[in-house]
Amino acid sequence: MNKYLLTIFTLFIAMSGFAESPDSTEIAIKEIEQSLQYQTGTIKLKEGHGTLIVPKGFHFLDQEQSKYVLSDLWGNPEDNTIIGMLFPIHVGVLDDHSWGFTISYDPMGYVKDDDANTINYDDLLASNKKDILAENQERLNSGYGTIELIGWASTPYYDSNKKVLHWAKEIKFDGDSANTLNYNLRVLGREGIYLVNAVASMDELPEVNKNLDQLIASVQFDNGYKYEDYTDGDQIASWTVGGLVAGKILAKTGFFAAILKFWKIIAVGIAGGFSFLWKKIRGRNENDTIEAPTKPIQEENDEDSTKS
Template identity: 50%
Template sequence: MKNLTILAFLLCISHVFSQTDSTDTGFELDEEIYLKILDSINNSYTFQKGTIQLGNDLATLHVPEGFKYLDGQQSQRVLTELWGNPPSETLGMLFPEEISVLGDDFTYAIEITYSEEGYIDDDDADDIDYDDLLEDMQESAIEENEERKKQGYPTAEIVGWAAEPFYDHNAKKLHWAKEIKFEGMDMNTLNYNIRVLGRKGYLNLNAISDMDKLHLVQNNIDRVISSAEFNPGKRYSDFDPDFDEVAAYGIGGLIAGKVLAKVGFFAALLKFWKIIAVGVVAAFGTLRKRLFGSKNA
């Protein structure tokens, strides 16, 4: 998966090369050109702060202090063109304000999406045994490794909870984190999930990072959780049993990736986690060392 990010970078380099005289055999890529390419990519995005309307009067995002917001159209470009994910609808992304979309300083980002799958009954929230749920999820991941191999994906293992699930009954918000080990990856993956329940579905705020960034995510998680809310008429309390559909799963199913037996663990994981993003830092760090390490030694 890292190769996709490196490929995107090399395509940019090849574009620079194509603008030079093809007979000039003395042309060498140096760090200045590398940084200019990164700056060109990063400066092509426009971030916002303050109060943001998400969707068609669906929800409101109050960009947390220390963060910046990238709208849905630009976020789609980041996720697909830069990070190599399949096209999918997104409402935008939150980035820590000091980091770039692409480059050596990348730490983590939070994608915001919406799933309209019905009103989620939260009656089971207090009855869930999270240790048992984790074991079920771990077994499902192992069972699907052969299918992942056939599809050309790395095998996956759920190591455990990076943060045990917590449901706020009053705010109707749920968050949890898993530590996942992917075949061939030196660093385990952090899959940090926030769900904001609404009348007809839920907002997903999904943190994309490596496990060593867990403390960075946790330092800001309360602000991120409180930043998003459904607009009047779309809130959980606006549910009308005479008109609105109820989802086929509750809080436990939401944490487990809904109906695992039907869609499979890997399908659920792909829906809520952008696999290519975790390679961004490593890929660019490695490439930069290969290109310029001897000069800077």
């Protein structure tokens, strides 16, 4: 639990006598859900010369609203690299089984895929486990719990025809009873890559797998910026396909965790005695003068360059 949520929880305990009934919590949650402005259809992505064709059964939140969900509602540190999120239409962002995909872009250049068939994924897994253990102290210093890499939830696979790399890790956050799914998709282009990451628990892995094919097809580079549009003289990325999977998991950002059950408890206090916190959550577009406790910076992408 990070310092931001711990502070809110402490305030909630102190003011619990003022909390209203669970009905007030449900009303508060419903208002938040109704405030989100989802999009469907074809969406021009803000970065990377690409287009998102929202898959059937999903809807899209833009950059600002995605940051609101990830940081204000789910308790993650802000990540300005996120350009949007996809959510299943049948699950609200504050439901117990909420999950979604973050989308970001890294202009790292053209990623060579010559080593795709020579990667030893067992060695990569062992290396990643050591990296995470080494970086846990920085997480603790930033006010966050430690992380343990349990293993592959899905072994890395590179589709050389579609130029898409994907893999999944099972992550254990300190103090959590359920493990987190860290599912990564990398769509390769001429000048960089789109990073699509599942923000989910391990329970949602079957749902993620079921929607994987249409998700891969939904993120497309525009003509002239596709992988096959490479020409001599274009920037070459320092990463290869193998390097994308092997990239260090830095402790500043990277693994998102949705603290949904804890949020439900907080919401009771908000609906009751915590009007200033409720205004913070509702009033991103209002001129509120009361600020929530400052959140420390957390993690980073698997590459140097994105639920608990």
